[in-house]
Amino acid sequence: MAISPILLLAILSLIYGNGVLPIEATHHVYRNLQTLSSDSSDQPYRTAYHFQPRKNWINDPNGPMRYKGLYHLFYQYNPKGAVWGNIVWAHSISNDLVNWTPLDHAIYPSQPSDINGCWSGSATILPGGKPAILYTGINPNKHQVQNLAIPKNMSDPLLREWVKSPKNPLMAPTSSNNINSSSFRDPTTAWLGKDGYWRVLIGSKIHTRGMAILYKSKNFVNWVQAKQPLHSAEGTGMWECPDFYPVLDNKGPSTIGLDTSVNGDNVRHVLKVSLDDTKHDHYLIGTYDIAKDIFTPDNGFEDSQTVLRYDYGKYYASKTIFEDGKNRRVLLGWVNESSSVPDDIKKGWAGIHVSFDSSIS
Template identity: 50%
Template sequence: QYAETWIRPLYYKGWYHLFYQWNPDGAVWGNITWGHAVSRDLVHWLHLPLAMVPDHWYDINGVWTGSATQLPDGRIMMLYTGSTEDGVQVQLLAEPADPSDPLLRRWAKSEANPVLVPPPGVGLTDFRDPTTAWLNPADKAWRIAIGSKNQEHAGLALVYSTEDFVHYDLLPTLLHVVQGTGMWECVDFYPVSAELAAGVGLDTSAAPGPGVKHVLKASLDYDRNDYYAIGTYDPATDRWAPDDAAIDVGIGLRYDYGKFYASKTFYDPVGRRRVLWGWIGESDSERADVLKGWASLQSIPRTVLMDTKTGSNLLQWPVVEVENLRMRGKRFDGLDLQPGSVVPLDVGRATQLDIEAVFQV
């Protein structure tokens, strides 16, 4: 089957949830539904029945990227992009049909759908991928950002304000815009701190303050890469500005310089960390995908945090739970590597290897 990680992860009642775009009918694009898997440790996963299917006029051409927001009272608001029967991109609301179910196996689409349609000046197919909401400390209302582009091919993030996740006000200012970057997909917006203990992350609604910066990330549709920048968010104006305009979103740093796209983060309240997921679209052909019966991979989840030494970039590392997959290990110390030399290492027989290497120059 065809799968992409264009859906927000979530932690709820002891389970990590991963919702992902999936074609249950084959290893090619089409009939986009939401697959659903749950885990206790981010490593071992259990597949559940489909979470969302295209069954209304407003999402009949696909249930696309979404984001989950957990309110202070525990309720979950899931916003996602639907493609209507006319191919228009709209934003939709769904909530758990049974909040007492920790596996969240059934979802109820709001009778108010669609809750958002493309505003004037935005293309009907250039309005997608709502972020997780954050609480603005200035007016105590929720904010979401949605990716788009303007007629000059500048990538941008629109900002909406809401109090009930049904009614929204489009704010007069953009969260950010960068010329020449084209359509912004899967926008992500979250705080990081240079002053917290190593590995500790911040909740999405953490207010700006001393040592707190905000990361703005966009997936660029034209080159299929994920770019981010670190900057300052002003709650009074709902604008974000990069610390260094020379490495702004789309023209500077990337999460990953391999195949890595449409990523999302979530705040893990158990590990007090921010966890990053990314979709890995493979390099083989569609014919090869059909023959093997599946296409695309989910990356190993990573913790992501500010590099406290520089303050100018993020650090990433596989979540610590990955170490539970190790069955046995070998250690090789004191190896002398000369330029161009090859040092064979007897690692025994294994189908997978996890290698840690430390070099001293």
Template identity: 55%
Template sequence: MQNYAIPSDLTDPYIRRWSKPDDNPLIYPSKGVNASAFRDPTTAWFSGGHWKTVIGSRHHNRGIVYLYRSKDFKYWVKAKHPFHTVPRTGNFECPDFFPVLKEGKNGVDASVVGENVKHVLKVSLDETRYDYYTIGTYNPDKDKYTPDSRFVDGWDGLRLDYGNFYASKTFFDSAKNRRILWGWANESDSRADDTNKGWAGVEAIPRTIWLDSSGKQLIHWPIEEIETLRVNKVELQKVELKQGEHVEVKGITAAQICDSD
């Protein structure tokens, strides 16, 4: 089931407190939908007089993304046909669907369509614990997404990140006209270690994301605000490092350094 929440304090610039209205949930798994694998709606977009969102699921071992429509953002109806489906992938978790400009690094709102944009469909595969994506064309009249022929769907497709990165989502930052990507870096510690330390995994550094000029892949880069975290720079110059040697860098508290050569 899909629920919604509203800010509890609109005067808080960080919107840290939220509440769930009593008319939840908004979207129930329809007949024939696997209720145990029905989650993670995308940012809704507006076209053809309806709000639209897609939700990840599966049928047996086939990954499915269902499309739902609403005129008032409260009463949602599932489309007759799946928005996208791929066999032998397992569950589609945390789907993300968004437009990217064919040229330039700026982001655009989720509702933008036209000749100057392509669309990206990203899914997180529960069986591999990685994020995969395709780039293609979205037909808003038929609510149909078609990956470009060069892309492979499923386990052999493009990964959003080739490190330990999962369950990502993006959002459009209208203040700076950029699309920002968030993801989960789930560490490789054992369950026992996670329990002992009291936490498991971290949010990866947020990144700006855009379409490469070739149109063949996405590019991402840490958001510019990360630079504000770098203070009191310490440099060590003209020092020859010999094999096995330990060199103290005074004036820092971190356990690692970055060798920029």
């Protein structure tokens, strides 16, 4: 059975040593460059509607969620300038996804497991309504590892303070798990199987084979790598910012979103990956066998003519969240303006976020 194109349109109109594989980082770090101007009041290229902070560099949206009536958006941010580097998780809140108020940074380097950077990740709402963030940290060896943070005060609707697990890192490259230490990042929102195990995907690659590595956990702290990736494809390169979620297999239009943990006979799944080689977001539609933890797409990356994209301009590192109060799935993504580094420094900012939701058709 094929998913309705109208349904998809509704939904999609809405990142050596010790025996691990060698480092192949692709980020360009401009440590000594600073923003020349922080005045954005008279800049014709700033948007009046889409999300962007007052100044400096942003890239991937991270851990979006709705908590106690407020939307929370975390995002990769350079507090020191308008180029990539010094990355922290900045934090803004909104009650309508349009008007945003910035708060203090939520996550920043403070542990050995993230001392060289707090990179992209996702939020999961655990039973009882408790948010939990999984994110990629860069350790003293410049290896990419996965960390956990939880709110310090659950009664604070602004979620202003986050506490990192003393057991970090929870997932890491080792001499035995055949994971590239510089290609192991961007955990997804986790989903809960009927067997009681949480599952999460981490983007990775081995040589030119991109993959979504699967981990499972009973308690969200102790994670075990599955024997095989959820899905992989030769020749696709690094899979950044994977996203995995269910959609209804309807013949007609629908604006109903599904919780990330839903599965069943009338449910298909979408696997989205941000391809570092192409700098585009691509997605596959297919069937998820939760017993075998395997995703089988209707059409794979080997048929380049059938691989779909959320947007055919610049749109990258996107992430979706399910908003149960409105039964919709919201999509957020990063748009980079393609201006030069000197131009970004001169204007004092770089990057915007564009969001859509499944109630728009």
